[in-house]
Amino acid sequence: MPVEQGTPSAATTVTSPDPAPAGTPARRGAGRGLGPGALVALGWLAGLSVLALLGDALPFIGDPSRMTSLPYEPPSSAHPLGTDEIGRDVLSRVVYAARVSLPIAAGAVAVAMLVGGIIGLLTGFLRGTVDEVGQWLLDVLVSFPPLILAMAVTAFLGRSPVILAVILGLLFVPPAARLVRTHTMATSTREYVVAARVLGASRIRIVFREIVPAVVPHLLAYAVLAASAVIVIEGALSFLGLSIPPPTPTWGGMITAARDGLAEAPHVLLVPVAVLFATVLALNGLADTLRSRLVETR
C-alpha cells in the first residue's frame, strides 16, 4: 500500500490564484479572453444552429425527406454530399437533423446533469439516510435495462423529442450522480470546507459557495462526453425503431441507417459522423476553456 504521500486537497486553499510559475504546464492556455480555439468552436456551433434554423431558405438545402435521386449517389453538383440509402440529399438531411439532434442532446444532458447533480450533491453532502435512499434509487435506475424503459415509455407516451430527451437523460443520471457524490464527499473533507463549517457557515452556503463550484468542473467534462454519447445512442434507438419516427432526420438515425451501404457509399455514414465529431470537438474545447476559468477563479 503506497503511503498517503501528497494527498492533494491538503495544499489547496480558498485563495490560490497566484500566477503559475513558468513551466507549470497546466496553467498554459487558461489565460484571459476566449482564445482562438474557443472562438472557432463557438463559431461552429453558432453556424450550425443558423444553418439548421434557416433550412431550405439556403441554396443546396431542400426537403430532407424527398427522394430526389438514386440511392447512394456520390457527391455531385446537385447533391454536394451525395444521396442516402433511398436517394435523399445527405446535405439537406444533415442540416435538418441538427434541429432535432442538438436540442435532444442539450435536453438530455440538462436532465442528466440537473437530476444527477442534485441527487449527487444531496447524497454526498448529507450522507446518512438520504445517501441510503439515493443510492437505492440509483441502483434501481441503473439496473433496469434501458431498452425496456425506452420501449415502455415510448409505447405509452409517444416519441416526441422531449420524451426522448428525458429517456436519454435518465440513462446518464446514475453516472452523473455518482460522479457528483464522490467529488462532493471529497470536497466536504477539504480544509476550507471544514473551516467554513467550523466558522458557522450555513449548510446551504457551504453547498453553494464551496462545494458546487468545486464539483462543477468535474461534471462539465462528463457533460460533453455525455452529449456525444446521447447523440450516438439516439442513433441506436432509431435503429431499434424507438426514436423520432422517420422520415425526420437525426444524426444518430442517419449514422445507423447508413450501415447497409457502408461498403459502397461510406459518405452516407461519414458525413453525419464528421458533423457530430466536429460538434463534440467544439463542445469539448468550450468545456476545457470554461473549466480552466472556473478552476482559476475559485
Place this chain on the structure above:
Amino acid sequence: MTLASVMRRAARLLLVLGAISIVTFGLLAVMPGDPALALLGPGATDAAVAEVRASLGLDRPLIVRYGDWLLSALGGDLGTSYQTGQPVVTSLADRFPLSIELVLVSQIVALAVAVPVGLWSARRPGGIVDRICSVGGLGLLSLPMFALGSLLVYVFAVTLKWLPATGIPSFGDDPLGHVQGLILPVLSLAGWQFAMYAQILRGEARTVLAEDYIETAVLKGLPTRAILLRHTLKPASLSLASLVPITTGELIGGAVVVETLYALPGVGRLMVDAIAARDLLVLQGAVLAVAVVFVMLNLFADVVVRWLDPRIRSHHAG
C-alpha cells in the same frame, strides 16, 4: 467494514431487487404483446392464444403470478422460460460468464490504455500528444459501436482473415480460438470506453496538476514520471472510480450491439430476445442478476474511492 454496514448493504440489495422485480413484472405485463404470439407465430387464432396462455399459467391475475414467482424465487427457483422450457437459472448460468469476461477484459484494456494516455495528455495541455489523443478520443466517441465494430471486422476478419468475424469457442474446447474470438469484440467495446476514460482522466489530471503541491514537486525537481504516477494519478482518479463500475455494470446487460455484431450468446441478447418473446421470467432473472452485479460494483467503487481519498469516511452516515 462493520457487521452493521454489511447488514445495511444486504438490506439495500434486497430492497433494490424487490423494487426492480416489481417494475419489470409490471412493465412487461402492461406492454402490448403476448408470449403466446411469439410461440404461435403469425396468424394465431384467438382460441389458440387463449389455450397457450392458459397452458403457461398466464390466465391468472398478475398479482397472483408475481406472488407465485416471488415465493419460488425466495427458494432459489427463478421459474422456467416460456420459450425454452429451461429453468431460468440455467439460462443465466449459460450466458453470464461470457458477458462478464467480455466486459471485464474490455474494461481492463480500456483503462490500461486510457490511464497513460490521459496522464500524458494532461502533462502538456495543447501539446501534440494532447491534441492527437483528444481529437482521436472524441473521434472514437462520435463513432457508434457498430461502425467501429464493422470496420474492425472488415479489416481483420474479412480482408486480412486474421481473426474470426463472429463467435467465440469455449476456452475448454479451443483456448487459442477463444482468445482470438475475444479480440475484436473486446476492441469494439474498449474503443468507446477508452475514449471516455482518457478524456475524463485528462481533465481531472489537469486540475490536479494545477494544484500547489505539484508546483512544489516540480520546483523540487522530481521527474515527470514520478509526478504523474505518484502525485497525480491517485487524486485524479476519483471521477474514474465513480464511473468505471457503473459503465461496467451497464455493459454486462447492455452490450447488445457488440453481442449482435459478433453473434455472441451474451446477457444483452438474452434480455432483448426475452423482451421480444415476452419471456417474462427470463427477463426478470437477467435483470435481477445484473442488479446484483451492479450493487456489488457500487460497493467496490465506494471502497476504491475511500482508498483514493482516505478522508472520505462514512462518519456522517447514521
Place this chain on the structure above:
Amino acid sequence: MARIHRLSALLGVLTLAVTGCGAGGAEPGGAPGATGATGSPGAAREFRTGLDTVKVADPVRGGQLVYGLEADVSAGLDTSKWYCGPACRTIAKTIYDPLTVVDSGGTVRPYLAESVEPNADRTEWTIKVRPGIRFHDGTPLDAAAVVTNLEKQRTSPLNTAALAPVASVTADGPMSVRVKMKGPSSAFNVWLSTPIGYIMAPSMLAAKNGAHNPVGTGPFRFVEWKAADHLTVERNAEYWQKGLPYLDRVVFRPNPDVESRVAALRAGDIDVMHTDSADQIAKLRGDTSVRLVESELFGESNYFQLNVKRAPMNDVNVRRALAMALDRDAIGRTRNRGVTRVANGPFPPGTPGYLDNTGYPGYDPAAARAIIEKYEAANGPISLKLMIPQSPTHAKTAQVVQQMWKEVGVDVALEQVEFNAFLERDRRGDYDMTDARLFGGADPDLQRRWWHSSGASPVGNISDPQVDAALDVIRSSTDPAQRKASAEQLNRRLGDQVNYLWVNWTVWAVAAKPDVVGLNLQIPGGGQAGLVLGDHWLTYASRKR
C-alpha cells in the same frame, strides 16, 4: 423475361426437368466452375429427389458445414407444438423427413410416405408408409407413428385452422394410414409437405423435453443445442436413402444480424447462409468469392395491407388511389436494388393462379391525385398511419412509399411498433395499413386461413363472398384445371378489390463458400403458411475436394 434466374445449376449440380416459368436458366458466367447443363456427367450420381432429378457431380463423403441462421430455435423443434419459422424449418428438415414434397413444377410427390392417394371425391386420403425405416432412436416408422404425429398436429393450437377439415386419422393396417376429411379436400397432400407432415418419433413426442431433443428419420441426427450459440446435427449412417447424406456434420449458428452473417461468410466463419434481404442479395451478386443461388419460386409476396373496415380504406376508390400512387418499378429498382420483381398479386410466376395481368391498378399518380382530391372534398382530409415492425429494413421501405403517397396528397405517418406488439395489433385489426409478407406456397389452398371469411385467422382481414367461393372450389374440386381457374379468379378479385397493395415477390437466396457443392433451390421461407418445398438440399450437399 428480363430477369435472369439463377437456380441450382452451380458447380455440377443440375436441376433438370425444370418446369414453370419461375425456374430455369443457369448461373450467368463468371463463377468459376459453374457448368450449366454440361456438368461432369462421368462422375455424377443421379437422384430422383422430391424436387427434381438432381445430379451431384463427384460427391465427396465427409466434412462439415457451418450454416449461419437468422434465428435460434429457442422454442425447440417440435413442429406440433410451436410455430416453426424459416430458421427452424431449415434445421427441422435435416432431422425429420416430410411425408410429401413439392417439386418445382408444383407436383406433389411422396417422400417419407411411399404413396399418398385420395379417394375419388377427395374425402379420404390414404398414406402408405415407406417400409424398413427406423427413427434415430431405433424405433420403427410405421402407421402408428404417423397417426401419433398427425393426431398431435391436429389437436395442436397451432393448426386449428389448417387441419380443421380432418375428421379422423386412423391406422389402416401396419403401414397404412387413413385420413377422413369432413368434406372434399383436394390439397391435403400439399399440407403434408409443410411442418405438419414432418414425422417425429413418438418417443420424442411423449418426452417432456422432446422439443429440445428432436428425433426423426432424417438424413442427420440431433447432437446438441446450446442456446444462442449453436445446434449440431451429425450424419445418420442408417439413412433410408442409401449413400446419403455426404456431410458428416452440420453446425447451425444463430446470427440474427444479416450484415454480420455476410461478414462471417466472407471471413470464413460460416460456410453457408440464406437471406431474403434485397440489399444483401444485391451486394452478394457482385462477390465472386461467394456462390449464390436465388429463387422466387413459390415465394411470399411483399405488400401493404389495408384495413378495409376503417374509413377511408373502406372505399375501394381510395384503395385504388393508394395503389396507383405507388411506383413499384421504382421501388424495385431503388429500394430493392433491382433484385425483386413487381408483384401483381399473391401468386408469383409458377404458382397456380399466377396471371400476367390481374387487373391490379398500375402506377398513375395523376389519377390517384384526382380520386384523393374528390374524396377529400367530400369527406375532409385523409390522414393515415402505416404500422411497421421496428426494423431498419421496414423503415426504409416505408419512407419510400410515404413519399410516393405524399406526392398524390395523402399524408401517411409511420408508426414503428415492436414486433410482438405488431402481431397483436395485426390480429386485433388495430391499424390503418401494415407492411406485411405472406402467402407463399405451391398451392392456393394453403392461403385459405387468411382469406376465407370462415377462416380462423383475423390477420388476412378479408370477407368477400367471391373470394370464399373461389377458395371453396380450390379446396374441393378434383379437376386441376378448375382449381387453377378458381385461383386465377381469386387473383383477379384481389386485384380488383385492392385489399392489399402488392409491391414485390420475395427473392430468397442461399450464399455459400465456393467449395460447397449441392446448393439447390429448396430454400426455406416459401411462405409463412408453413411450406418448405422439396427435400433438404443439405441431404445432397458436400464439400469440394
